[in-house]
Amino acid sequence: MTDPSCNACTGTWPRQDHFIADLGLSKVYLHDDQFFSGWTVVVFQRHATELFELALTERFQLIEEVNHAAKTLAEVYQARKMNYELLGNQLPHIHWHIIPRLVSDPAPLEPVWRVPHSPLLLTGAALHEAITRLAGPLRIAR
Numbered sequence: 001m002t003d004p005s006c007n008a009c010t011g012t013w014p015r016q017d018h019f020i021a022d023l024g025l026s027k028v029y030l031h032d033d034q035f036f037s038g039w040t041v042v043v044f045q046r047h048a049t050e051l052f053e054l055a056l057t058e059r060f061q062l063i064e065e066v067n068h069a070a071k072t073l074a075e076v077y078q079a080r081k082m083n084y085e086l087l088g089n090q091l092p093h094i095h096w097h098i099i100p101r102l103v104s105d106p107a108p109l110e111p112v113w114r115v116p117h118s119p120l121l122l123t124g125a126a127l128h129e130a131i132t133r134l135a136g137p138l139r140i141a142r
Contacts, residue, residue, distance in 0.1 A: 003047040008093035014041050020131050021138040023065040025058060028138055030131055033119040036099050036112050038077040040134070042069050044094035051086075051094065066096050072137045073100045080105070083112065 007013035014029035020040070021028045031039040044062060051059055070082045079100035086096050099112050107115045122130055 001047050003093075006047055006093050007091060008043055008095060009047050013091065014043065017127070018131065020134050023068065023138070025062050026065045028069050028134075030122075030127070030134070031097065032121060034122050034130065035115075035117045035120040036105070037102065038073050038079070038100040038130075038134075039112070040069060040073055040098045042066050042096045042098060048094050049088055049092040054094075062094075066098065069096075069138060070098050072134065073098055076134060076137060077102060080108070085111075 002009035004010065015032065018030040018032065019027065020030060023042075026042045026044050029041045029043065031041050033039060042065065048054060054062065066084070070084065073079065074082055077100040080103055081101040083099040083101055084096055085099070086094070088094065097112075101108060106117075
């Protein structure tokens with residue numbers, strides 16, 4: 001099921017050139033802003049806005065996919081801590097922001113939303129390298 005008014009359903013968000021992997025019920029994308037290296041978004045493939053709208057088996061599999069993405073990010077980026085955000089206020093479609101928090105983190109006690117910064121947008125070879133760095137480990141069987 002899709003919602004024609006939902007940017008996640010219509011494919012206008014996240015950016016398709018930031019696609020990393022299809023995990024089954026979800027797809028993984030590199031977030032536009034890489035000020036926090038490895039910031040990734042896991043997007044549920046069908047339209048739903050709340051976890052309680054999913055069947056028990058879907059919730060279980062989706063959480064396992066989020067866990068797989070987080071574990072992969074933690075290993076690839078050698079994260080000190082992982083942050084998970086499932087909000088949906090701005091985009092009412094189930095999606096997680098998964099953010100590795102690194103040793104070099106400029107504000108390790110703050111949520112990323114509160115850290116003033118100019119977005120770091122990757123393009124060309126840098127974008128391709130960041131996606132490739134995660135694509136192989138994410139596609140490995142869970």
